[in-house]
Amino acid sequence: MVTTKTTKNGGTGENPSPSSPTIPPVVKKLANFFFTVTLTFIGLTAITFIIGRVMPADPVLAIVGDRASQETYDLVYHKLGLDKPLIQQYLLYLWQILQGDLGKSIMTSRDVLDDLIRFFPATLELAPIATIIGLFLGVPMGVLAAVNQGRWIDHVVRIVGLFGYSVPIFWLGLMALLVFYARLEWLPGPGRIEVFYDGIVEHRTGIILIDSAMQGEWDIFRNAAAHLVLPSAVLATYALAYIARMTRSFMLDQLNQEFVLTARVKGLSELSVIWRHAFKNVLVQLITIIGLTYASLLEGSVLTETIFAWPGIGQYITQSLFNADMNAVIGGTVVVGIGFVGINMLSDMLYRFVDPRARV
Amino acid sequence: MTSANRPEKSTGLRAWLLSETPESIWQARCQRFYLAWLSFSSNPIAMIGLVIILTLLILAILAPVITSGDGTSLNLPNRLMPPSAEHWFGTDELGRDIFDRIIWGSRITLYIVGLVGITVVPIGLLIGTVAGYLGGWVDTVLMRFTDIFLAFPRLILALAFVSALGPGLENAVLAIALTTWSPFARIARAETLTIRNSEHILAARVQAASTSRILLYHIVPLCISSVIVRLTLDMAGIILIAAGLGFLGLGAQPPLPEWGAMISTGRQYMLDQWWVAALPGIAILTVSMGFNLLGDGLRDVLDPKSGK
Numbered sequence: 001m002v003t004t005k006t007t008k009n010g011g012t013g014e015n016p017s018p019s020s021p022t023i024p025p026v027v028k029k030l031a032n033f034f035f036t037v038t039l040t041f042i043g044l045t046a047i048t049f050i051i052g053r054v055m056p057a058d059p060v061l062a063i064v065g066d067r068a069s070q071e072t073y074d075l076v077y078h079k080l081g082l083d084k085p086l087i088q089q090y091l092l093y094l095w096q097i098l099q100g101d102l103g104k105s106i107m108t109s110r111d112v113l114d115d116l117i118r119f120f121p122a123t124l125e126l127a128p129i130a131t132i133i134g135l136f137l138g139v140p141m142g143v144l145a146a147v148n149q150g151r152w153i154d155h156v157v158r159i160v161g162l163f164g165y166s167v168p169i170f171w172l173g174l175m176a177l178l179v180f181y182a183r184l185e186w187l188p189g190p191g192r193i194e195v196f197y198d199g200i201v202e203h204r205t206g207i208i209l210i211d212s213a214m215q216g217e218w219d220i221f222r223n224a225a226a227h228l229v230l231p232s233a234v235l236a237t238y239a240l241a242y243i244a245r246m247t248r249s250f251m252l253d254q255l256n257q258e259f260v261l262t263a264r265v266k267g268l269s270e271l272s273v274i275w276r277h278a279f280k281n282v283l284v285q286l287i288t289i290i291g292l293t294y295a296s297l298l299e300g301s302v303l304t305e306t307i308f309a310w311p312g313i314g315q316y317i318t319q320s321l322f323n324a325d326m327n328a329v330i331g332g333t334v335v336v337g338i339g340f341v342g343i344n345m346l347s348d349m350l351y352r353f354v355d356p357r358a359r360v
Numbered sequence: 361m362t363s364a365n366r367p368e369k370s371t372g373l374r375a376w377l378l379s380e381t382p383e384s385i386w387q388a389r390c391q392r393f394y395l396a397w398l399s400f401s402s403n404p405i406a407m408i409g410l411v412i413i414l415t416l417l418i419l420a421i422l423a424p425v426i427t428s429g430d431g432t433s434l435n436l437p438n439r440l441m442p443p444s445a446e447h448w449f450g451t452d453e454l455g456r457d458i459f460d461r462i463i464w465g466s467r468i469t470l471y472i473v474g475l476v477g478i479t480v481v482p483i484g485l486l487i488g489t490v491a492g493y494l495g496g497w498v499d500t501v502l503m504r505f506t507d508i509f510l511a512f513p514r515l516i517l518a519l520a521f522v523s524a525l526g527p528g529l530e531n532a533v534l535a536i537a538l539t540t541w542s543p544f545a546r547i548a549r550a551e552t553l554t555i556r557n558s559e560h561i562l563a564a565r566v567q568a569a570s571t572s573r574i575l576l577y578h579i580v581p582l583c584i585s586s587v588i589v590r591l592t593l594d595m596a597g598i599i600l601i602a603a604g605l606g607f608l609g610l611g612a613q614p615p616l617p618e619w620g621a622m623i624s625t626g627r628q629y630m631l632d633q634w635w636v637a638a639l640p641g642i643a644i645l646t647v648s649m650g651f652n653l654l655g656d657g658l659r660d661v662l663d664p665k666s667g668k
Contacts, residue, residue: 039504039508040507040508040511043504043505043507043508043511044508044511044512046508047508047509047512047517048520051520051521051523051524052524155405158405162649162652162653162656163645163649165596165648165652166596166600166645166648166649166651166652167645167648168600168603168604168607168620168623168641168644168645168648169600169604170603170604170607170620170623171603171623171637171638171640171641171644171645172641174623174627174630174637174641175638175641177630178630178631178634178638182630182631295513296513298513299513299514299515299516300515302515302516302519302604303515303604303607303608306608317516317519318519318608321519321523321608321610322609324523326523326524329519329520329523330520332516333516333517333519333520336513336516337511337512337513337516337517340511340512340513341511344511
């Protein structure tokens with residue numbers, strides 16, 4: 001059943017070239033790793049660069065306005081480097097990104113990077129909680145389904161998983177707001193915190209839960225936590241589905257292994273066989289899955305944040321989009337893309353570190 | 361093979377389909393499909409998926425018969441009516457029947473998934489099989505290129521593309537296609553690698569078949585089944601991204617009855633008129649669930665390697 005995303009760095013494994021004896025394999029692997037990272041980075045920026053250039057809106061007009069004289073226009077045109085060859089423009093763009101210069105946002109008239117740093121903590125607050133919900137529910141569900149393969153509980157888990165894959169997340173968010181906020185009034189509505197608490201907590205980490213706890217503002221902490229419930233639960237549906245499905249298939253793999261049979265033959269209790277023998281191996285594989293889940297949540301946050309008026313990076317990107325603020329859109333895309341690739345590579349490395357079999 | 365162990369000339373269609381010794385290529389092919397169908401139809405989950413997708417197709421085809429208008433005509437006195445016998449799903453803020461609009465919207469959904477499907481599969485097959493068959497630097501270059509697209513989060517890349525190309529249905533399709541083709545290249549390459557040294561390819565090469573002929577007639581057909589499985593499973597993702605773009609106002613533009621855009625307008629009326637936003641969402645959920653169920657079932661049938 002393992003079909004969707006697993007590690008993505010195939011392409012190196014299939015052609016074992018005759019390795020020269022002088023270079024130790026570790027160095028070679030490291031070199032290969034950095035080569036991949038660099039290439040991916042160049043590719044990422046090249047795509048965003050091309051997107052920025054395909055844009056039908058004229059970047060010069062956006063700055064000078066349509067009543068500027070031809071001289072001003074030409075001056076800005078020249079200043080932006082638009083008269084240079086494309087490849088030179090790209091290299092300039094790359095150089096600016098490496099220096100952390102993503103350009104200025106038209107909407108907020110600040111540096112895009114500053115904006116992103118300001119908006120990032122809100123996303124950072126949402127995604128881990130969704131991952132944790134996904135793990136705490138998804139892993140036991142996956143194990144239960146694997147142990148009861150083919151029985152009704154397996155089907156239930158499968159349907160729940162399919163629901164998580166199939167539901168439009170923005171619709172789920174709207175419905176959750178409708179039911180739990182508007183009708184039942186159990187939970188607070190959109191936003192990170194009640195308006196009258198705004199600005200009371202001093203901005204330290206930007207993560208309200210941590211800031212308010214550090215300053216002993218427990219009312220605010222409770223309020224922020226209540227605001228987190230709906231968006232993180234909605235965001236967690238996909239994580240839950242993915243984790244449950246992968247846990248199930250990993251667990252099935254393990255349960256068919258001979259050591260499990262041995263453990264059973266030895267007369268160990270079923271509970272011990274499942275959790276202390278089979279599940280221990282699954283735990284290692286889950287690291288990759290957690291990484292992939294987390295990365296996919298960065299993406300899911302775009303729509304969730306729009307629904308819940310959550311001032312995170314996803315909302316920043318969509319709002320910039322509506323204001324035709326190209327620097328901000330491209331900057332946000334680059335940063336999320338790098339985050340996505342970075343997390344995937346990190347989990348890949350961590351997996352190799354934890355599981356000796358993957359080092360071969 | 362002697363005539364002794366050939367079974368008696370069968371009369372029924374079923375016997376013809378299950379005969380141990382097919383007499384023609386045509387019969388053998390029919391048998392293969394029949395056996396696949398038998399295994400597929402014994403899977404209740406897959407059958408539910410098939411029924412959902414077939415229903416969607418039929419509703420889309422019969423849209424002019426089922427509905428009274430084209431789903432865009434205004435009827436302001438009737439705006440925001442709750443579901444009733446006359447308007448099964450109620451009416452929206454311009455008095456349009458939501459049931460009619462959902463039915464017409466199924467055509468847009470099918471248009472999007474169809475167009476994305478017929479764009480990404482040939483691209484993926486071309487890049488993947490060429491990379492896998494030729495190997496060497498061609499492989500490295502093509503696969504690095506593919507990896508870059510794989511590395512990007514899909515929705516965000518699609519957002520960026522649409523923001524550059526401008527909103528609209530065609531641009532949304534283009535953006536989705538640009539973010540969808542890469543896994544197909546990976547799958548086609550993986551399949552090609554497993555068969556490129558097999559004997560039937562060698563035989564074709566010995567007969568001086570050209571590379572393009574080998575790719576087209578001997579490799580591509582063997583990649584098709586895993587590509588189809590992947591495509592069916594991806595359909596759900598395509599629908600969700602399209603709906604997301606529509607919801608953000610970047611996909612199909614009003615007055616087109618695109619489901620995501622319908623939810624977006626229904627959002628304003630959600631507190632008092634829940635049906636305007638809720639029902640198109642159920643349509644999206646049902647269809648993407650249908651594709652997921654169908655894909656799961658197809659995988660069990662077409663891709664025995666995936667195991668149990």
